[in-house]
Amino acid sequence: MTWRRRHVLATDDWSRDEIEQVLETTERMREVLSRPIRRAPPLRGRTVILFFAEASTRTRVSFELAAKALSADVVNISASGSSVEKGETLLDTVRTLEALGGDVVVMRHAASGAPYFVAQRTGARVINAGDGWHAHPTQGLLDAFTLRGALGDLAGKRIVIAGDVVHSRVARSDIHALVPLGARITLSGPPTLQPSAWLHGAPPEGVEFEADLDRALRGADAVIALRLQRERQEGGLIPSLREYARVWGLTEARVALMREGAPVMHPGPMNEGVEIDAAVAHGGRSLIETQVTNGVAVRMALLYLLAGTTSLEAVAA
């Protein structure tokens, strides 16, 4: 199948075939990463600009490793100390990006939709590395890849996403990567941290809500815990972190309610003792480190599909 998308902004309108193609390409990239010299040529001569207008180390480094493993030139534009914090508008930054002439812009931004703004105004290809509460498509795809590695075919599998869904770009992108592969999603967490329209009206296809985490976990095939921002308490959305940890924290006892051996994931960074206990985060069912490793391969796959100049065979050779 020929890759047709110009940008990776969100996977909400992606077909199953497109997601499968990314996951298959990711397998090939894992092979590249397993070589003694972790480098392949398909992005040689291409420039990847990493534009991170919101603090992030993990995702930025993951993209940087991915781009370098494909032999791209990598340029960093980060928020701290850059003009973004000096009142430069996003439009100014887009003009700079255009002048720099990158082939791919990987961007993280605090405003939902910011990658759409950039994609409309640049000739470069844009990969969304997280925009506000909206989407984090590479996280969704790497979670799908990781879950498929652990569970095999996801058809009929029930995945629990626990915590602050309304403010979570990860939750949205997980839904949009997992549901097309046949998985069903159970959201669990305080009702104040779920999109109100999903609770009281129509949740997305394949998604249901169960406030009681124990009930949600019973018999589930996997759980993804979401990071809880501490400012949610000040916003009046939860009474206290202590109560949150008691009611919605992922403990060993709760994990045991799932199907035997069901894995635990978290997009990081974790608040250990709040949404996840240390024993669970670092325990035998945790796939959290695998997620990080797979992240590099998924990002390589997307960079390759968007900007690769040589064939996949050349990568594998």
Next chain:
Amino acid sequence: MIYTGITRLDPATGTSTVADARVGAGEERRDGRGLLLVPGFVDLHAHLREPGFEESETVATGARAALAGGFTTICAMPNTEPALDAPGLVAELLARAEAARGARVLVIGAITRGRQGKELADLVELAAAGCVAFSDDGAPVADARLFRHALEYATVTGLPLIEHPQDLALSGRGVMHEGVTSAALGLAGMPAAAEDGAVGRDLALARETGARLHLAHLSTAGSVELVRRAKAEGLAVTAEVAPHHLALTDEWVAGSRTCAWETAPAPRVMAYDSATKVNPPLRTAADVRACWAGLADGTIDAIATDHAPHASIRKDVEYQEAAFGISGFETALPLLLGGVRAGWASLATVVAALTVGPSRVLSRPLTPGDWVVVDPELEWTVDVTAFASKGRNTPLAGRRLRGKVVLAAVGDEIRYDARDAGMGR
């Protein structure tokens, strides 16, 4: 100008007659068959941005843009910088409007000094300076006690208070309607209850004071229903709705460009177009239908544009950072005709809500000699670079619309002729 065989629609009676009609001076004859002659539209709600935001609009550009949309009288909202809260500012604005030779401009004075919501502006002096109503529009008078005093005090002037109904705590930092679309886009939502609750408060205060309350830009099914009941009860309340709330839905934020009455979907555009960001926000299709129902049964008295032009620097930014508002004068009529063609209200109802409806809200008769000619079938493309308004912020940019004001006369003087822009016959 003489239009031969034109259909003249009298909004006071809803009757139409076909005859030759003279508009303005001169003996030029034009074929009026298929065209409509109606009184000039009255817009209760427009932002002319002067003084303070002249990069977005001036009285002169706004008053000319109004004419291109058929509005021969417009009411300027006082959320300028400084706010229109003193007689001298009102006089200055009226003088500028006179010189502009566009639409007639009426001034709405601020309810509170500096629109700060802390203390009352000099309402009686503002009335003496020529204000036709009072409003802190752009924001509600959040302090219910102060708003009650404003309603009571304003009875001395006999002028209506125009309230922007919004519970600010509940709408919070929302940038669009809270619902399935905001959930999908990860944008903070403004729940319908933020409007419904505010309307409930305002109606309770109107009931206690017996004052003349006019509610600006209703956008939810809930608030329309509350006003319907209040009117049945006999309260002296009136209400308006904006054309964009009668045509567009929150889906437009996600990239839809299908009007509420269209059955065939229009081609989508990229999501997060800040031209769709407006307050009150674009609501659901059910809310749009409720607004039409309110218009059809008389719950809603007037259609008011809430024309809110913005310079591109305030719109060409991230969605959550963009200013609220749609430049609405020049596209109002074709949007309304779309609903008429769908059968959601009669043409007579829409024309009444643009003319006699707002004139009753202001207790001012329509001005003789103010006329517009409408070509209801003229198809044209919205070219924002050709707008008379400085505000090019509309999600309708580039779209084909059907129906256009082709001529506008103020005091029997033709001040707008679409032929000058190469349109119309």
